[in-house]
Amino acid sequence: MFESAISTMGPELLLAGAALLGVLIGAALGDRFNSLSFRFGALVLIGAGVLSITYWQGGTAFGGLATTSPFASFAKTVSYFSAAIALLMADGFLKRSNTHRYEYPLLVMLASLGIGVTLSANDFMTLYLGVETLSLSSYVLAAFHRDSARSAEAGLKYFVLGALASGILLYGISLVYGFAGSTRYEEIAAASPELGLLFGMVLIIVGLAFKVSAAPMHVWTPDVYEGSPSPVVAFFATAPKMASMVVFALIMFRAFPQAEAVQNWQVIIGIIAAASMLIGAIGALIQTNLKRLLGYSSIANMGYALVALAAGAEYGAAALLMFMTAYVIASLGLFGGVLCMHREGGMVENINELSGLVRRRPALTLALSVLIISVAGFPLAFGFLGKLFVFEAGLNAGLLPLIILLVISSVIGFGYYLRLIMIMWVNEPVEDFEPVDGWVTGTVYLTAMASVGLFIFVSPVSELANRAAASLLS
Amino acid sequence: MSFPILTAVTFLPLAGAVLIMLIQSLTAGRDEPGGNENRVLYAGLVFSLATFVLSIVMLFAFDTDTPGYQLVEEVDWFAGIKYRMGIDGMSLLLILLTTLLTPISLIASIGSVKHRLTEYVVCFLVLETFMIGVFCALDLVLFYVFFEAGLIPMFIIIGVWGGQHRIYASFKFFLYTLLGSLFMLAAVVYMYLTAGTSDIVALETFEFDPSAQTWLWLAFFASFAVKLPMWPVHTWLPDAHVQAPTAGSVLLAGILLKLGGYGFLRFSLPMFPDASLAFQPMVFVISVIAIVYASLVAWRQTDMKKLIAYSSVAHMGFVTLGIFSFTEIGIQGAIFQMISHGLISGALFLIVGVVYDRTHTREISAYGGLVERMPIYASLFMLFTMANVGLPGTSGFVGEILTMAGAFQASTWAAAVAALGVIFSAVYMLTLYRRTVFGPISNPTIASLQDANVKELICIVPLAVGTIVLGIMPNLVFNVTEGPSLRILRLISGGAGV
Numbered sequence: 019m020f021e022s023a024i025s026t027m028g029p030e031l032l033l034a035g036a037a038l039l040g041v042l043i044g045a046a047l048g049d050r051f052n053s054l055s056f057r058f059g060a061l062v063l064i065g066a067g068v069l070s071i072t073y074w075q076g077g078t079a080f081g082g083l084a085t086t087s088p089f090a091s092f093a094k095t096v097s098y099f100s101a102a103i104a105l106l107m108a109d110g111f112l113k114r115s116n117t118h119r120y121e122y123p124l125l126v127m128l129a130s131l132g133i134g135v136t137l138s139a140n141d142f143m144t145l146y147l148g149v150e151t152l153s154l155s156s157y158v159l160a161a162f163h164r165d166s167a168r169s170a171e172a173g174l175k176y177f178v179l180g181a182l183a184s185g186i187l188l189y190g191i192s193l194v195y196g197f198a199g200s201t202r203y204e205e206i207a208a209a210s211p212e213l214g215l216l217f218g219m220v221l222i223i224v225g226l227a228f229k230v231s232a233a234p235m236h237v238w239t240p241d242v243y244e245g246s247p248s249p250v251v252a253f254f255a256t257a258p259k260m261a262s263m264v265v266f267a268l269i270m271f272r273a274f275p276q277a278e279a280v281q282n283w284q285v286i287i288g289i290i291a292a293a294s295m296l297i298g299a300i301g302a303l304i305q306t307n308l309k310r311l312l313g314y315s316s317i318a319n320m321g322y323a324l325v326a327l328a329a330g331a332e333y334g335a336a337a338l339l340m341f342m343t344a345y346v347i348a349s350l351g352l353f354g355g356v357l358c359m360h361r362e363g364g365m366v367e368n369i370n371e372l373s374g375l376v377r378r379r380p381a382l383t384l385a386l387s388v389l390i391i392s393v394a395g396f397p398l399a400f401g402f403l404g405k406l407f408v409f410e411a412g413l414n415a416g417l418l419p420l421i422i423l424l425v426i427s428s429v430i431g432f433g434y435y436l437r438l439i440m441i442m443w444v445n446e447p448v449e450d451f452e453p454v455d456g457w458v459t460g461t462v463y464l465t466a467m468a469s470v471g472l473f474i475f476v477s478p479v480s481e482l483a484n485r486a487a488a489s490l491l492s
Numbered sequence: 493m494s495f496p497i498l499t500a501v502t503f504l505p506l507a508g509a510v511l512i513m514l515i516q517s518l519t520a521g522r523d524e525p526g527g528n529e530n531r532v533l534y535a536g537l538v539f540s541l542a543t544f545v546l547s548i549v550m551l552f553a554f555d556t557d558t559p560g561y562q563l564v565e566e567v568d569w570f571a572g573i574k575y576r577m578g579i580d581g582m583s584l585l586l587i588l589l590t591t592l593l594t595p596i597s598l599i600a601s602i603g604s605v606k607h608r609l610t611e612y613v614v615c616f617l618v619l620e621t622f623m624i625g626v627f628c629a630l631d632l633v634l635f636y637v638f639f640e641a642g643l644i645p646m647f648i649i650i651g652v653w654g655g656q657h658r659i660y661a662s663f664k665f666f667l668y669t670l671l672g673s674l675f676m677l678a679a680v681v682y683m684y685l686t687a688g689t690s691d692i693v694a695l696e697t698f699e700f701d702p703s704a705q706t707w708l709w710l711a712f713f714a715s716f717a718v719k720l721p722m723w724p725v726h727t728w729l730p731d732a733h734v735q736a737p738t739a740g741s742v743l744l745a746g747i748l749l750k751l752g753g754y755g756f757l758r759f760s761l762p763m764f765p766d767a768s769l770a771f772q773p774m775v776f777v778i779s780v781i782a783i784v785y786a787s788l789v790a791w792r793q794t795d796m797k798k799l800i801a802y803s804s805v806a807h808m809g810f811v812t813l814g815i816f817s818f819t820e821i822g823i824q825g826a827i828f829q830m831i832s833h834g835l836i837s838g839a840l841f842l843i844v845g846v847v848y849d850r851t852h853t854r855e856i857s858a859y860g861g862l863v864e865r866m867p868i869y870a871s872l873f874m875l876f877t878m879a880n881v882g883l884p885g886t887s888g889f890v891g892e893i894l895t896m897a898g899a900f901q902a903s904t905w906a907a908a909v910a911a912l913g914v915i916f917s918a919v920y921m922l923t924l925y926r927r928t929v930f931g932p933i934s935n936p937t938i939a940s941l942q943d944a945n946v947k948e949l950i951c952i953v954p955l956a957v958g959t960i961v962l963g964i965m966p967n968l969v970f971n972v973t974e975g976p977s978l979r980i981l982r983l984i985s986g987g988a989g990v
Contacts, residue, residue, distance in 0.1 A: 376611070380517055381517065396641075397636070398641050406633070409677060410681050410685060414685055421678050422678075425674040425675060426671075428674055429671045429674060436663060440662075443648055476569070477568065477569065480571055484571075
């Protein structure tokens with residue numbers, strides 16, 4: 019029994035234990051733990067990532083409340099590693115802004131614990147536990163810069179809207195429970211389709227769409243991205259996005275796999291995807307704050323990922339993993355770029371601050387350009403292959419209208435990605451940024467190299483994603 | 493395993509770009525002001541010339557008697573998609589054109605481009621890699637990657653070193669082309685899913701069902717028609733040309749426009765024969781409109797570069813006319829016309845660049861009487877004016893007569909109207925020539941101009957030689973393109989089960 023618990027939720031047990039240990043150490047050492055805590059947290063997260071690779075095949079534990087498939091393990095691995103990188107990038111930033119406290123890594127660890135629990139959930143009760151662990155930690159993280167009114171506002175907005183979404187999700191779960199008689203995924207899948215079940219499913223979709231910030235439940239994203247401290251956004255934009263999207267897919271594929279239900283959710287998710295793509299692309303066009311711009315860009319990208327989700331388990335699962343991995347890698351680097359924008363004791367966020375960056379920092383500019391190209395889904399970077407897989411999934415499932423919308427919104431999206439490239443390469447240079455610590459610049463270079471490297475040597479990753487996706491079907 | 497010559501030709505410029513970038517960033521700060529800033533241009537030139545030499549080696553390795561693809565290289569990429577390179581006669585010529593025009597455009601930049609030379613050279617070398625890659629790719633996805641990737645260096649070339657409205661022009665260029673290409677990407681994925689392979693050779697013989705062909709053809713058409721460009725999606729071209737620096741215009745007109753024609757011949761015709769036949773009337777109408785309309789618009793231009801840009805649109809109309817005539821002479825003529833237009837329009841942009849560098853204006857009305865100060869220049873200008881009009885003895889003549897002969901077999905009316913375009917081209921080119929070269933010198937700055945210098949002659953003379961040699965001995969090209977043309981026709985008649 020113990021063994022199955024380890025193989026199913028080993029990384030999560032490690033995270034939970036380490037987070038509790040961290041609280042104890044923090045209580046004993048006080049502020050002396052601050053500088054050590056970031057390394058400690060990153061180490062634990064990397065350990066969790068390694069554990070998810072070790073127990074790739076997963077298993078079932080806790081009387082069926084938790085199941086881990088390779089599909090979930092894939093998402094766990096990417097999430098934990100990206101959380102670790104986001105944490106390391108936060109170190110220097112928080113030191114400068116006088117919020118360098120050991121609670122930060124603990125909260126990131128707890129949020130990651132929530133991520134792992136949602137990914138391993140095989141029951142809506144487990145899912146809800148995970149979702150709330152993730153959300154509550156995230157609300158605090160958003161408001162972590164507690165002397166800043168903007169940060170507090172972001173935290174409050176995130177909390178109020180997030181709580182509403184959790185409520186809707188919970189209401190959906192209760193309806194499903196009422197009509198299916200169970201909260202276990204496979205038992206809901208076996209229940210006879212009824213109108214009430216459909217209602218419950220729709221409410222669950224609404225709650226999950228909020229978590230992945232898909233339109234029309236996206237409104238919080240730009241505000242929270244703008245207000246929260248930048249390293250927190252680097253975390254929000256990567257690990258939880260990856261996990262929520264995969265959880266979304268897991269629930270749809272495993273709890274609602276009957277043909278009739280699939281037909282229903284395919285339409286709903288298709289509409290959400292279409293709205294996200296267009297609203298994200300058009301919304302980003304008029305932004306001048308880089309973080310808001312990246313917020314809208316993430317909405318559009320979630321729309322693309324939802325196209326893969328709408329394509330269904332058979333065609334879309336591998337594409338979803340590939341696309342999200344590419345997106346997470348590029349986003350980490352781009353937020354590293356945001357963290358580089360530090361000048362005269364404060365952060366600057368206007369896109370025009372990047373003016374003529376190429377003359378001051380040619381290597382950094384090149385790396386950022388590669389990342390922008392990747393997130394835009396243009397050839398020569400991993401993001402292109404992600405989009406290619408989404409195309410393939412959509413066409414395979416016969417979602418032609420969505421593919422056409424994807425094309426159109428990609429072209430619109432290029433409007434602002436190109437504007438960023440233009441600002442960096444063409445405009446007259448402004449004052450240089452102050453140097454930042456090696457973790458941040460290192461992340462930018464590393465993710466840029468990974469984006470190109472995985473474009474050329476993609477086949478191991480795509481094989482892995484294919485096998486992970488195949489595990490869903492068997 | 494034999495030496496991968498195609499990979500070498502394709503990636504040598506890229507390697508050069510990376511090397512130049514590394515050396516420049518390592519030696520940054522050690523530059524004394526007033527040092528020889530052009531050395532990075534010379535370094536780029538060395539790499540592009542080495543590529544040219546390597547492409548000549550490739551020419552000798554090429555066997556003209558084999559009709560299919562040669563020098564094939566293959567490495568697995570992912571999910572059955574391969575890194576597969578290979579060339580036939582058509583791609584061979586276009587690669588040679590690319591490796592010839594890139595060093596020429598770098599030479600033309602010496603002295604006329606003054607800021608941010610490292611990035612400039614890097615962009616040109618990277619662009620060269622992508623352009624050669626497009627012509628070598630034998631895998632649909634690989635083709636798409638090269639096809640799209642070329643947009644970025646061109647975007648930066650126009651955006652950084654362009655004229656006054658360069659930002660607008662570069663965005664327009666990029667987004668126009670991108671919209672077309674993304675539809676093509678959807679079609680590429682669909683083909684990969686239906687046929688189970690993205691190998692171009694296998695797809696040539698795969699029979700898509702007729703209704704799918706129609707949509708696939710239209711998706712490819714969206715991309716190639718913008719690239720070529722065909723009327724009415726040509727409007728990005730005059731903007732891009734006018735704003736681009738001289739060397740950028742040379743490559744844009746010389747190579748990038750040819751990607752459209754190349755795409756039609758490589759994909760649309762062999763892979764969707766039924767749809768190609770069905771859309772023939774539409775393409776003919778559009779081509780004829782392009783020829784007549786663009787010629788008339790060219791006539792009314794006051795900006796020299798814009799005039800040449802519109803004349804490019806008209807000449808590309810002949811290319812599509814020839815391609816969609818489905819005759820051997822039509823297709824051979826279209827390939828010939830692409831090569832010939834690459835030389836002629838490249839040279840014409842260089843010729844405009846020569847006087848632009850001296851006077852900093854492209855307004856036709858600011859010139860007049862150039863012949864008195866610049867006799868050598870005027871004679872070269874004359875040669876290319878005549879070549880653009882299609883004077884016998886120049887390569888322009890061969891391309892036009894063959895494409896029209898091909899079109900004549902398919903549709904008398906189309907050929908007859910297209911012939912009007914030949915007359916119009918004489919009208920606008922000769923008007924341009926008369927107003928800039930002849931007449932009294934009205935503008936005082938003209939009176940103090942120097943004739944074309946050695947650097948400019950080095951750029952233009954090879955193109956002049958090429959134009960005349962191909963005009964007199966067109967068989968040099970036809971020997972190479974005969975195989976591919978016949979092969980395309982065989983694939984069409986094999987596929988269109990009539």
